Amino acid sequence: MIRLKNQILREAGMLARCIQSISDIKFREIKLQRGQFVFLTRICERPGINLIDLSNILKVDKATTTKAIQKLMEEDYVVKERDRSDKRMWHLFPSAKAKEIYPFIITEENRNIEICFKGFSPEEEQAVYSLLKRMRENIEQDWKELKFYKENNG
Template identity: 70%
Template sequence: MLSRCIHSISDIKFKEINLQKGQFIFLTRICENPGINQIDLSTLLKVDKTTTTKAIQKLIEADYIDKKRDDIDKRMWRLYPKEKGLDIYSFIIDEENRNIKVCFQNFSKEEKELACQLVKKMRENIENDWKEIKNF
């Protein structure tokens, strides 16, 4: 529910900057990892390649990112944020930080630290399961 609520709120907020459902996650990771390829991006986000391909295409069409051939391996494409993508990156991060602040309202420092530790442990558990299911 937490993830769904945050995604729903983000989709509403990001509609004004022409980002469609869930695209902000792809754009953020490309801004944070310029030159990443689509396979590594899919793995990082734990999504299938088809989902990544569709999101990338829409981000290119919206002029947020650029796709360039790798200098060494001509079969591989690298993804880079364009100026327009970098311009809205801080807006996206500010919104993510706002969501975190709202989630942690009325938490003590100790509760925040415990929640972070527990969520990290949960993420590690589910990532291991994901890797097994995906045969990584």
């Protein structure tokens, strides 16, 4: 029988799901549905970003981004503006409502970080960050190749 070489991705997945679940409960009161806060924070941090760049930053497909943006627009969190030179391109901006709740979202994100790193030294925190970043960079190339293949081969 083939055995899993390492539990790291399962641990990372469980960590992500715990944080997602906590965030979903916390952000329900501000009418943010499952995972929408990640889209909203990136738009607040990069006003004017387009759908393609947002999808690439978050490592999701364009359909997922489009659906999330539509819901954020319905809740008056995001404003979409057409590009002046390329009429096919849309830019995304945080609304006044989004700018108002952004500090609350980041405070919650910082709270999750503090809980995750409870008992860690600053050096351990930096090591975790560096190692996870390297792992992401390693897998990102494979993700880009698969994404390119899917986009060009249906």
